[in-house]
Amino acid sequence: GENVEQHPSTLSVQEGDSAVIKCTYSDSASNYFPWYKQELGKGPQLIIDIRSNVGEKKDQRIAVTLNKTAKHFSLHITETQPEDSAVYFCAAPRGTSYDKVIFGPGTSLSVIP
Amino acid sequence: KAGVTQTPRYLIKTRGQQVTLSCSPISGHRSVSWYQQTPGQGLQFLFEYFSETQRNKGNFPGRFSGRQFSNSRSEMNVSTLELGDSALYLCASSPGQVNYEQYFGPGTRLTVT
Numbered sequence: 369g370e371n372v373e374q375h376p377s378t379l380s381v382q383e384g385d386s387a388v389i390k391c392t393y394s395d396s397a398s399n400y401f402p403w404y405k406q407e408l409g410k411g412p413q414l415i416i417d418i419r420s421n422v423g424e425k426k427d428q429r430i431a432v433t434l435n436k437t438a439k440h441f442s443l444h445i446t447e448t449q450p451e452d453s454a455v456y457f458c459a460a461p462r463g464t465s466y467d468k469v470i471f472g473p474g475t476s477l478s479v480i481p
Numbered sequence: 482k483a484g485v486t487q488t489p490r491y492l493i494k495t496r497g498q499q500v501t502l503s504c505s506p507i508s509g510h511r512s513v514s515w516y517q518q519t520p521g522q523g524l525q526f527l528f529e530y531f532s533e534t535q536r537n538k539g540n541f542p543g544r545f546s547g548r549q550f551s552n553s554r555s556e557m558n559v560s561t562l563e564l565g566d567s568a569l570y571l572c573a574s575s576p577g578q579v580n581y582e583q584y585f586g587p588g589t590r591l592t593v594t
Contacts, residue, residue: 411485411571411585412524439583457524461581469514469538469583471524 372460374472382480389475390459391451392440398460401441403432406455406474416443448479483508485574485586493592499557499560502589507575513555514583515547517570524552527570530555531577567593 371394382386393401399420404412416434418425418441425432429448434441445452458472486505494500506513515527526539530549547557553574561567569590572581 402582404585409587411573411587413580414584417582423547428486468526468539469581470526471516 372458372470372472374458374475377473378476378478380478380480381476382465383448383450385448386447387443387477387479389443389456389458389477390440391442391460391472392438393460393470394439395460395462396436396439398462400461401432401434402459402469403430403443404459404471406457408454411428412457412476445477448477450479450481453477453479482538485569485572485584487572487586487589489589490587491590491592493594494562495594496531496562496564498562499558500591501556501558502532502570502572502591504572504586506554506555506572509586511553511573511577512575513549513553514573514575515557515570516573517541518571518588519539519546519562519567524571527557562593564593567591 374391400418403415405415406412416427417431417434418434420436423434429446431444455474457474457477460470463466488503512531514529517525527541528538528547529536533549546561549555569588571585571588573585577584
């Protein structure tokens with residue numbers, strides 16, 4: 369069945385350092401991989417996504433890389449700031465279906481000033 | 482554009498009661514998905530609606546149901562509430578068939594006593 373694994377479950381970094389979160393998925397037909405940030409008391413916010421026809425995408429301090437052969441994708445945050453502290457979720461659709469998305473268990477990121 | 486809105490934001494119910502939660506998607510979005518978020522199980526998919534039709538359903542008992550209206554607003558209902566139904570219920574809207582991006586509302590925090 370569909371499965372999305374995410375590591376690490378918690379991550380603590382010093383302000384200014386980089387943070388990397390990795391996810392693996394099981395369905396080789398999946399073709400869209402979003403990342404969400406959830407702050408306390410709020411719903412998840414889409415921060416970046418990547419489609420299967422590209423290997424990397426950047427948006428300022430955030431980047432996502434995709435390795436379709438290995439079925440894993442990663443979120444990279446550079447020059448971390450305290451406001452980056454949140455829970456981050458990766459997700460993958462079931463195959464190419466847009467009606468069901470499977471979320472990873474989440475990574476709690478703490479950026480220490 | 483206004484974001485996804487959910488009402489009510491907080492709700493306290495007693496075991497055995499039923500509850501109805503409401504979600505208004507972003508204007509123009511035709512797909513609405515519902516998720517249950519708990520500390521132990523993470524983000525779990527409940528169901529997804531597109532143009533008033535349920536396209537997919539997660540692995541939840543029949544006590545959980547939903548519907549979508551012609552204006553794309555959606556409601557979910559939980560009957561015969563159990564203590565384990567206490568959770569944050571999130572609604573996400575998406576443009577629909579050709580776009581995976583999901584935009585989440587702030588959620589409804591349901592507490593069952």
